[in-house]
Amino acid sequence: xxxxxxxxxxxxxxxxxxxxxxxxxxxxxxxxxxxxxxxxxxxxxxxxxxxxxxxxxxxxxxxxxxxxxxxxxxxxxxxxxxxxxxxxxxxxxxxxxxxxxxxxxxxxxxxxxxxxxxxxxxxxxxxxxxxxxxxxxxxxxxxxxxxxxxxxxxxxxxxxxxxxxxxxxxxxxxxxxxxxxxxxxxxxxxxxxxxxxxxxxxxxxxxxxxxxxxxxxxxxxxxxxxxxxxxxxxxxxxxxxxxxxxxxxxxxxxxxxxxxxxxxxxxxxxxxxxxxxxxxxxxxxxxxxxxxxxxxxxxxxxxxxxxxxxxxxxxxxxxxxxxxxxxxxxxxxxxx
Amino acid sequence: xxxxxxxxxxxxxxxxxxxxxxxxxxxxxxxxxxxxxxxxxxxxxxxxxxxxxxxxxxxxxxxxxxxxxxxxxxxxxxxxxxxxxxxxxxxxxxxxxxxxxxxxxxxxxxxxxxxxxxxxxxxxxxxxxxxxxxxxxxxxxxxxxxxxxxxxxxxxxxxxxxxxxxxxxxxxxxxxxxxxxxxxxxxxxxxxxxxxxxxxxxxxxxxxxxxxxxxxxxxxxxxxxxxxxxxxxxxxxxxxxxxxxxxxxxxxxxxxxxxxxxxxxxxxxxxxxxxxxxxxxxxxxxxxxxxxxxxxxxxxxxxxxxxxxxxxxxxxxxxxxxxxxxxxxxxxxxxx
DNA sequence: AAAGCCTGCGCAAACGATTGTGCAAATTTG
DNA sequence: CAAATTTGCACAATCGTTTGCGCAGGCTTT
Numbered sequence: 017x018x019x020x021x022x023x024x025x026x027x028x029x030x031x032x033x034x035x036x037x038x039x040x041x042x043x044x045x046x047x048x049x050x051x052x053x054x055x056x057x058x059x060x061x062x063x064x065x066x067x068x069x070x071x072x073x074x075x076x077x078x079x080x081x082x083x084x085x086x087x088x089x090x091x092x093x094x095x096x097x098x099x100x101x102x103x104x105x106x107x108x109x110x111x112x113x114x115x116x117x118x119x120x121x122x123x124x125x126x127x128x129x130x131x132x133x134x135x136x137x138x139x140x141x142x143x144x145x146x147x148x149x150x151x152x153x154x155x156x157x158x159x160x161x162x163x164x165x166x167x168x169x170x171x172x173x174x175x176x177x178x179x180x181x182x183x184x185x186x187x188x189x190x191x192x193x194x195x196x197x198x199x200x201x202x203x204x205x206x207x208x209x210x211x212x213x214x215x216x217x218x219x220x221x222x223x224x225x226x227x228x229x230x231x232x233x234x235x236x237x238x239x240x241x242x243x244x245x246x247x248x249x250x251x252x253x254x255x256x257x258x259x260x261x262x263x264x265x266x267x268x269x270x271x272x273x274x275x276x277x278x279x280x281x282x283x284x285x286x287x288x289x290x291x292x293x294x295x296x297x298x299x300x301x302x303x304x305x306x307x308x309x310x311x312x313x314x315x316x317x318x319x320x321x322x323x324x325x326x327x328x329x330x331x332x333x334x335x336x337x338x339x340x341x342x343x344x345x346x347x348x349x350x351x352x
Numbered sequence: 353x354x355x356x357x358x359x360x361x362x363x364x365x366x367x368x369x370x371x372x373x374x375x376x377x378x379x380x381x382x383x384x385x386x387x388x389x390x391x392x393x394x395x396x397x398x399x400x401x402x403x404x405x406x407x408x409x410x411x412x413x414x415x416x417x418x419x420x421x422x423x424x425x426x427x428x429x430x431x432x433x434x435x436x437x438x439x440x441x442x443x444x445x446x447x448x449x450x451x452x453x454x455x456x457x458x459x460x461x462x463x464x465x466x467x468x469x470x471x472x473x474x475x476x477x478x479x480x481x482x483x484x485x486x487x488x489x490x491x492x493x494x495x496x497x498x499x500x501x502x503x504x505x506x507x508x509x510x511x512x513x514x515x516x517x518x519x520x521x522x523x524x525x526x527x528x529x530x531x532x533x534x535x536x537x538x539x540x541x542x543x544x545x546x547x548x549x550x551x552x553x554x555x556x557x558x559x560x561x562x563x564x565x566x567x568x569x570x571x572x573x574x575x576x577x578x579x580x581x582x583x584x585x586x587x588x589x590x591x592x593x594x595x596x597x598x599x600x601x602x603x604x605x606x607x608x609x610x611x612x613x614x615x616x617x618x619x620x621x622x623x624x625x626x627x628x629x630x631x632x633x634x635x636x637x638x639x640x641x642x643x644x645x646x647x648x649x650x651x652x653x654x655x656x657x658x659x660x661x662x663x664x665x666x667x668x669x670x671x672x673x674x675x676x677x678x679x680x681x682x683x684x685x686x687x688x
Numbered sequence: 689a690a691a692g693c694c695t696g697c698g699c700a701a702a703c704g705a706t707t708g709t710g711c712a713a714a715t716t717t718g
Numbered sequence: 719c720a721a722a723t724t725t726g727c728a729c730a731a732t733c734g735t736t737t738g739c740g741c742a743g744g745c746t747t748t
Contacts, residue, residue, distance in 0.1 A: 020495075022733095022734055022735085023734065023735070024734075032697080032698090033697070033698045033699080034698090034734090034735085034736095035697080035698065035699080035700095035735095035736080035737075036696085036697060036698075038734095038735065038736060038737085039697095039736085039737085042735095042736080044736095044737095048696085048697080048737090049694085049695060049696055049697080050696070050697075051695080051696060051697090054696080054697085068467055068470065068471045069471060069734085069735075070412075070471055070473075070733085070734050070735070071468070071471040071472050072408055072411050072412045072417070072471075072472060072473050072733085072734080072735095073412055073703090073733070073734035073735040073736090074734080074735055074736080075408050075703095075735090076406075076408045076409055076412050076703050076704070076705090076733090076734080076735075077702080077703050077734080077735045077736050077737090078703085078735080078736065079703075081408075083451075091436075091437040091440045091441050092437055092438075092441060094430070094434070097433050097434065097436075097437050098430070098433065100427075100433075101427040101428055101433050102428075104427050104452060104454070105427055105428060105454075108453070108454065113451060113453065113468065113472075114451070114452050114453070115419075115449060115450070115451055115452075116440060116450050116451075116452045117444070117449065117450070118440070118441075118444065131404055132407070132449065134404065135404045135405060135406055135407040135408070136407050136408060136449075137406075137408050159356075239630070268630060268631070268634060271634055272633075272634075293631065294575070294604060295604070295629070295631035295634075295635070298604060298607055298608075298631075298635045298636065299631070299634045299635055299636060300634065300635060300636030300637070300638075301636070302636075358703095358704055358705080359704070359705065360704080368727080368728090369727070369728045369729080370704090370705085370706095370728090371706080371707075371727080371728065371729080371730095372726085372727060372728075374704095374705065374706060374707085375706085375707085375727095378705095378706080380706095380707095384707090384726085384727085385724085385725055385726055385727080386726070386727075387725080387726060387727090390726080390727085405704085405705075406703085406704050406705065407705095408703085408704080408705090409703070409704035409705040409706090409733090410704080410705055410706080411705090411733090412703090412704080412705075412732095412733050412734070412735090413704080413705045413706050413707090413732075413733050414705080414706065414733085415733075
């Protein structure tokens with residue numbers, strides 16, 4: 017029934033000018049001295065015609081879209097998907113729409129998607145960055161409010177909120193060491209990403225103190241990577257008595273490979289992981305792991321973004337760059 | 353560096369009119385007889401100025417946004433999230449951007465979000481519907497190409513692609529019956545949703561033939577629901593020897609509750625579930641389940657949408673409504 | 689009674705692209 | 719060589735909003 021009704025339609029129906037209609041419907045009736053009867057008349061017409069403002073035109077004119085661009089490395093990855101879900105939920109509750117894109121762990125695609133966000137006039141951007149140089153991101157941020165989450169750059173003025181991956185990794189490793197494991201294999205994710213680097217650092221530092229055998233292998237937050245690295249590490253005759261998986265996806269691959277090698281995860285080989293997935297409690301055995309406070313991180317990120325947006329709208333300088341590391345927690349179960 | 357450069361900027365730099373610039377940059381140089389040298393000159397200028405077309409203006413003018421709206425019931429729910437992830441991946445590979453919204457299982461919110469999609473001039477909509485009446489959806493579909501996925505309406509002309517939930521549920525139930533289970537508890541999800549109704553029907557039909565004890569309880573695809581219904585069903589003294597969880601989230605809640613009651617899932621109580629989650633293979637015990645071919649469903653849905661979009665652009669009538677049920681598969685593990 | 693002010697609203701210019709049409713100059717045709 | 723084309727591009731309208739400014743008519747002020 018209701019077709020594309022524009023301000024013009026209402027104007028023709030009521031006899032008032034398009035500008036008057038616009039002012040009434042955007043709640044600016046008082047400021048522009050529109051009489052009360054005109055106001056209700058117009059509102060009724062709008063109601064009757066089931067008028068819906070064209071958000072595209074609105075955005076073009078006002079340069080604000082009520083939309084936030086969310087850029088994650090991979091939609092397929094359950095960790096990013098779940099973090100994205102959390103952030104989207106928060107953004108919706110704040111009245112923002114969400115454009116979701118993924119960079120497929122590629123710096124080129126990342127640039128392209130960020131450009132796309134800019135040409136779409138998003139009001140802000142939340143980004144899990146992929147590239148290792150902040151240059152382009154700083155440029156984007158100079159045009160559109162942006163905050164990073166989960167990953168960040170070393171030297172940058174960008175605001176970010178991540179969890180303390182160094183602390184988390186160190187905590188996990190020390191737990192393994194306390195348990196008496198002597199030959200530890202860490203399977204990492206994307207090597208250049210900051211969380212991964214920090215986890216490696218935490219792992220090495222923890223090991224360093226105790227001086228046990230260890231190895232760091234792998235290169236992706238994927239099931240295949242976990243699988244491959246276990247097979248490679250255990251088929252060389254050189255075996256490990258504990259495995260530290262840097263993500264749940266890696267973990268699944270690792271467990272699968274171990275079973276294939278007739279090694280019982282949790283018994284023959286100690287297992288510890290990084291991730292929040294609720295399924296970890298129901299696995300065989302339940303997995304001891306480092307959990308990150310994702311919901312809190314998401315909230316802080318969105319809040320920070322909102323503040324930057326508000327500041328720029330008001331013509332103020334950005335709030336001081338907020339660079340936050342939230343401490344993760346060790347959830348002890350029976351896998352090591 | 354690169355600021356907001358528009359066609360006007362390039363026009364001023366090159367001396368050519370905005371229209372000429374536009375035609376060159378949108379590849380219509382030949383059709384409008386722009387000379388080759390003018391063309392390269394303009395392209396170089398665009399390059400140099402790092403011109404990015406304003407997608408909002410483009411959309412307003414052309415009425416196409418290269419964007420698809422994706423509406424799911426809940427971002428939090430891992431099943432929807434994973435299906436969304438799959439669809440988003442496919443859409444990206446087809447060159448579409450994605451606006452993601454969730455209806456929070458509320459028909460009101462659903463209408464609102466669909467309206468939002470319309471005022472954003474999305475080129476198409478993929479929707480997991482919540483409401484039980486197709487009226488508004490048919491209306492939307494008359495304005496913007498739309499296909500439903502996962503859930504559908506009984507009597508409707510809308511295209512949809514779902515999996516055959518009746519067959520899947522019946523298959524699972526018959527498997528349980530074959531195994532000799534005599535008192536079966538099914539824990540359902542959102543009762544009004546079509547997949548749920550179909551699963552109930554499949555369950556009941558399968559049971560009907562054999563005439564064993566059964567009960568259907570629950571009302572949400574959530575962990576809490578699984579938990580609650582197990583506690584309710586088993587604390588009444590009346591116990592069941594098998595549980596059919598209609599989703600993995602329900603399953604987790606159920607298993608947790610069973611353990612709390614000192615019942616070993618898979619041994620004391622048979623367990624079967626509906627869902628694809630990769631973790632199900634690593635649980636204790638690995639869960640026998642009905643898996644849905646989500647990737648295929650996603651592909652078919654996107655393809656169908658593309659065809660409708662193409663047809664309407666060409667001024668043709670829509671392709672015949674495509675209402676597809678893809679058969680699911682039973683993945684047998686050790687939980688029953 | 690002339691000068692000022694308030695009320696209530698319309699005009700028209702943006703925002704940045706696309707596109708039908710028009711019109712000189714250059715070229716071809718007969 | 720005049721007429722007919724063709725070439726190469728610019729003008730201006732348009733998509734649907736928002737918003738600065740202006741302007742009648744009525745009312746108040748001194």
